[in-house]
Amino acid sequence: MPTSGRASRVIVISLMKSGTHLVKELMLALGYGVYGHVRVTPDCRPVLDSATRVRIAGLVHGPERAAALAGLPEPQFLAATDQAWEALAWSWQQRLGIPLVNLYGTELVNSSLVADAVRRSAGSRFADTPEGVCWMLHEFDVKRIDANFLHEWAETGEPRIIFNYRDPRDTMLSLVNFLCGETGRGLSAFRNLSAFSRILLSMPSLEQRLTYALKDDSFPCQDGDYRRMAWLLHHPDVCATSFEELVGPNGGGSREVQVRAVKRLSDFLGADERTPEDIVDTLYNPGAFSFFQGQIGAWRDVFTAEHRRLADERFGEVLTRYGYE
Template identity: 50%
Template sequence: MTASHALVVSLRKAGTHLLKELMTGFGYSLHGEVSAAAEIQPKLRGDTLWRVLTMVYDEEELSRLTESKERAVVDAAIAEAVAAFYGAWRIRLGIPWRGPAEEAPSPELVARTLARTAARGFADTPEDVCWFLHQLDPHRADEGFLSEWLDTGNPRIVFNYRDPRDVLLSMVNFLSGESGRGVGHFTDHRVYRAILRNAGSFEERLTIALTDPCFPGADAFERGLWLLRHPAVCKVSFEELVGPRGGGSRQLQSAAVVRIADFLGTDGDPVQNPADLVDQLFNDQSYSFHRGRIGAWREHFTPEHEKLFEERYGTVLDAYGYR
């Protein structure tokens, strides 16, 4: 049986879409810092929905809600409660709100939910939901969440990374508009889109990415070292998961799928016949997809870029095994 709660920490431009397809294939709904179609977003019903409502509204409000004959009012209250509940957990996990301000959950309801659920654990969140984060900072995440994970192993955490040189190249392509789908709601993406588009050449853009300490994701690999080193975290790389269509191998891809499935406790076809699932992973229609290939940095880095990278990220290459 699959672990009822899972959390994927996937560094930006490290192949999040591969994990998205994989976790969906395992039967999880998706939430957090990932673009998810409506059909794979969490659907709360029955006892699960009621449990969430009780974490947001008090008894008097719940009574009015159950007695109301106005369906539109009830639906709106439910939607606001669910948004506030997930908003409270975003704060506890250290995930800032990325969407438009007008779509943000009610600050009042979020604050109330935080207060009402301070002693509640991640195990009380809806089951069969996989949260996606681009970073899990132990200094920003809720201590209760971290303690629960350390004591119980819940949720199961998967950490996804990629060759830092390809990550940097992919981010430059993305912010330069090469994916053709915009840069999303990350504020730093919007800032550096303007900066990179103002640069005179692609070489200049790479130089900016290699020398600007605030460039998006500049410190992500260092901040992820604790996940790479922790024995209770399942580690997987883009190079393992991307498969032949991205310059990898079918053998590594299948082995990675089986390893993650085993870590999550998944039973059934994905474990017995990984080929049935690996064919779904490489999705070139993903929101930020550009090329999705291993070693593309070799086609663009000049000797000067390689020197700059080594000076700044040489220890990262060693730590993540990319020598």
């Protein structure tokens, strides 16, 4: 159900290594705080007012405890409600089907505060989460998402949902480089990635690493991720975009295409306070945590004939579906 006006809440699904930092910079430029599968620094955290903090505390702790927290001195109130917000956000990641145990470990998921948030907020709506937040996720498997969320979204058109993707051959190359430390900033908070980093670093050449990545079904950024997210390409209430559209001339793209994409996304969100021309030059950020080269079609310079064959074999139908062949 289409809605009008500025989106209060946004979910961005950006496949891993698809230029998530580009969408993050766009959302910050449009005035949203960000949360989720990105490096969240103090300057991009959502700003929560006191009333929102008390309401979140009520969802996590119950009304009596929330009222008690409201009476604390400000430093203790802020610290306690920050913890409540984190717990609520973790509980919503579970409801949105994110495999937290695999990504972060059992200890986090089973913490008493997160467990309280899961239990007490089970009947809440996504509209009960804070306004002005863009949730950035790497996956959104419709078979794992809480049915109540899907019903709320269908009935209200909120949150607004954006889907970002990239040529899977470039995502594969980008992830291999990232896991081999080419970005120089370490791995992400996803603890499962260290297993693949160890495997790749045991191999002496990029050629061998790419061959392994293209052959191992368990390696991240595989065709299954693209297939599971393909429903987002067809949903009329999802705004789809791509790395190739957003990266602009610094990444081998076109400024004209970049401006059109930013306008389409801004219009979709009802966020027209700034012009696309004013925003596009801020998107390409070499200082982003996982940034390496950020170029369209970089795979063409390093894939051997065997890599091309393996990629066609693995991604053939996906390449066609996503418009890369």
